[in-house]
Amino acid sequence: MEELVETIAKYLVDDPEKVSVQDMGEDDKHEEIMQLSVASDDMGKVIGKQGRIAKALRTVVKAAATKAHRQVNVEIVSNEEMAEAAGAAGAEDEE
DSSP states (O other): OHHHHHHHHHHHOSOGGGOEEEEEEEOTTSOEEEEEEEOGGGHHHHHOGGGHHHHHHHHHHHHHHHHTTOOEEEEEEEHHHHHHHHHHHHHHHHO
């Protein structure tokens, strides 16, 4: 699933080197969370007008996940948000 999300996202953005996908585990509904991270300048390209591209990406991923008997949810964040979250998690680990 990660490869599918990453491949689609790389075709949408101007800076494909900054695209990354992380499997964040499962939420309380037993859905896998995939976190798509792109450069902040590319956020609009991945989300699209009124969220249409993001919705289409999620639809394709859910269809592939259903075929594999899985439930997957895609979250889209900028690289800066991902770095802040990683920094906050690292600070909590040190305490």
